Amino acid sequence: MTHHCRRVPGTTxxxxxxxxxxxxxxxxxxPWDEALANRTVLAPDLDGRDFDSMADEVLALVDHLRLxxxxxxxxxxxxxxxxxxLALRDPGAVRAAxxxxxxxxxxxxxxxxxxxxxxxxxxxxxxxxxxxxSQPYRTMYVHAPEAAMALLSSFEAPDPGRLADLxxxxxxSVPYDRPESLAKVRCPVLVLGNEEDPLHxxxxxxxxxxxxxxxxxxxxxxxxxxPRHHATALIQHTxxxxxxxxxx
Numbered sequence: 001m002t003h004h005c006r007r008v009p010g011t012t013x014x015x016x017x018x019x020x021x022x023x024x025x026x027x028x029x030x031p032w033d034e035a036l037a038n039r040t041v042l043a044p045d046l047d048g049r050d051f052d053s054m055a056d057e058v059l060a061l062v063d064h065l066r067l068x069x070x071x072x073x074x075x076x077x078x079x080x081x082x083x084x085x086l087a088l089r090d091p092g093a094v095r096a097a098x099x100x101x102x103x104x105x106x107x108x109x110x111x112x113x114x115x116x117x118x119x120x121x122x123x124x125x126x127x128x129x130x131x132x133x134s135q136p137y138r139t140m141y142v143h144a145p146e147a148a149m150a151l152l153s154s155f156e157a158p159d160p161g162r163l164a165d166l167x168x169x170x171x172x173s174v175p176y177d178r179p180e181s182l183a184k185v186r187c188p189v190l191v192l193g194n195e196e197d198p199l200h201x202x203x204x205x206x207x208x209x210x211x212x213x214x215x216x217x218x219x220x221x222x223x224x225x226x227p228r229h230h231a232t233a234l235i236q237h238t239x240x241x242x243x244x245x246x247x248x
Contacts, residue, residue, distance in 0.1 A: 001061055003044040004028060006036075012095060013071040014242075015058060016043040017079030019101075020116075020170050021154065021163055027076060031231050035239050042067065046078075049166070050173035051085040054078075058086060059093065069093040072245075074238060076100045077200060081175030084208075087185045088176060096188045096245050098238050101200035101223070102208050104175050112201055113171045115140055119151055120167040123160040128152050144198050146224030182211035189215035190241040192234060196222040 004024050014036065016027035024043040044061055048054035062069060072095055075083035080099035087094040104110055115136040122131040131137055132152070141148040157163040176182060189212050193205025202219070209217035218237050221229040 001044055001047065001057060003042060003061060005042045005065055006040065008038055008040045011039045012246075013040040013042055013062075013067050015062070015071050015073045016041065017054075017058070017073065017075035017082050018043075018046065019077035019079055020103075021157070021166060022076075027074065027079070031235055033235075035235060040067065042071075046082065049169040051081050051175045052089075052173070054082045055085040055089055058082065059090065062093075070095055072096050072098070072242060074098040074100070077103050078170060084175045084182070084185060087187055087189075088181060091186045094187050096190075096241070097185075098190045098192070098241060099205075099208060100192045100234060101194065101197065101220075102175075102191065102204050103200045104171075105204060105207065106174055106176055106178050106181065108172045108174055110171065112199055112204075115151065115199070116167040116171060119154050120164040123154065123157070123164040123167075125160075128155045131155070140198055144196050144224065147196065147198055150224060179211065182208060183213055185212045185214070187214065188241075188245065190237060191215055191217045192220050192237055193217065194220040194222050194230065196225060 018024055018026040023045045028043050044058060046054045046057060048057055062071065069090065069092065071093065073083040073086060080102040081104050083097040083099055087097055103113060118134050118136040119131065137148055154163060191205050191209040193202040195202055206217055209215040220233050223230040
């Protein structure tokens with residue numbers, strides 16, 4: 001399994017999990033500056049097609065690297081779902097979680113991700129123009145043009161077939177299977193969400209935070225309209241949350 005790992009002995013590992021269609025560069029490329037300098041960091045490229053298999057991958061890699069099953073986990077979108085799956089399946093392994101822009105509740109094929117099926121259907125060699133002419137894209141563009149245009153990066157994927165497969169199969173999975181499951185997450189959780197993001201409705205982030213017993217919610221600047229402010233605020237909230245956990 002392709003991954004990045006930097007060890008700092010005596011520290012609680014931080015596992016960084018990317019979103020759907022991305023890889024470890026998404027999470028490692030955030031403006032962490034020196035925030036990760038004194039902590040063991042693991043960032044895998046997730047290969048699974050559902051949340052259970054991706055949780056399996058993370059735990060297997062942690063064990064393979066002989067890291068403790070006592071780690072912090074930071075996940076974006078799909079990665080946030082994997083974080084929750086890990087916290088439910090192996091509560092002792094996850095000391096705390098940071099869940100950024102979650103996109104799933106407890107039902108497969110959430111309507112906010114329906115447009116990804118349209119993307120997948122057009123990743124067969126057709127031009128991006130065919131996708132931008134589709135009704136799902138045009139509808140999204142009316143409400144959130146920056147978010148809609150961001151989907152065009154899918155057509156630059158090095159392996160369009162693999163991406164199309166992921167866009168069809170991962171949304172069919174769920175990070176938890178019933179609404180009350182979120183109350184079983186025992187660890188502290190920070191949930192971050194933003195407005196103007198139809199793929200990651202802020203209502204989902206608020207729902208996660210409200211249903212978890214030990215969670216708090218914080219809003220972020222809109223990712224697509226203010227990307228730098230969004231990333232800076234994301235890191236600041238994460239650093240403050242982890243710092244409070246580390247405080248004596």
